[in-house]
Amino acid sequence: MKRLLFVWLCLACLLSTASLAPAQDKGSKDEAVAMVQKAMAAIKADGREKAFAAINDPNGPFRDRDLYVVVYDLSGKCLAHGANPKQIGKDLMELRDPDGKFFVKERVELAKTKDSFWQDYKFLNPANKLIEPKSMYMEKTDGLLIGCGVYK
Numbered sequence: 001m002k003r004l005l006f007v008w009l010c011l012a013c014l015l016s017t018a019s020l021a022p023a024q025d026k027g028s029k030d031e032a033v034a035m036v037q038k039a040m041a042a043i044k045a046d047g048r049e050k051a052f053a054a055i056n057d058p059n060g061p062f063r064d065r066d067l068y069v070v071v072y073d074l075s076g077k078c079l080a081h082g083a084n085p086k087q088i089g090k091d092l093m094e095l096r097d098p099d100g101k102f103f104v105k106e107r108v109e110l111a112k113t114k115d116s117f118w119q120d121y122k123f124l125n126p127a128n129k130l131i132e133p134k135s136m137y138m139e140k141t142d143g144l145l146i147g148c149g150v151y152k
Helices: 002-024 029-046 048-056 103-111
Strands: 067-073 078-081 116-125 130-141 144-151
Touching: 029 048, 029 067, 029 130, 029 144, 048 067, 048 078, 067 103, 103 116, 103 130, 103 144, 116 144
Parallel strands: none
Antiparallel strands: 067 078, 067 144, 116 130, 130 144
């Protein structure tokens, strides 16, 4: 009986620790900014084609836990996407979040007056497949919008 109780307590401890793990595995705002800067450096050093291929690689250097890089042109066309290859090459200006917010359109508008910014919206978290609030950090350079977001 004591052995059964011990096993049960161990399992309870493991389950409670496992439920805390996803929060610890989320990327931070500082990591998102660093990922954008790393992507910008790769685009400048390696050229767009090679850098976009690396960004699109789900096992590449621009994917870390729930962090991934996206790249748009200034008309809202997706040029690279670290979590959803189906968006690459598409005009996403009319894409809405679950609340109806045109978040790509808003990014393009923000980029007209800012070289870098944070933007809030809701999006599917590829790590847990849930719609969650997200903050996306974007930087504008050479006609591109490069971003990486954090799930709150």
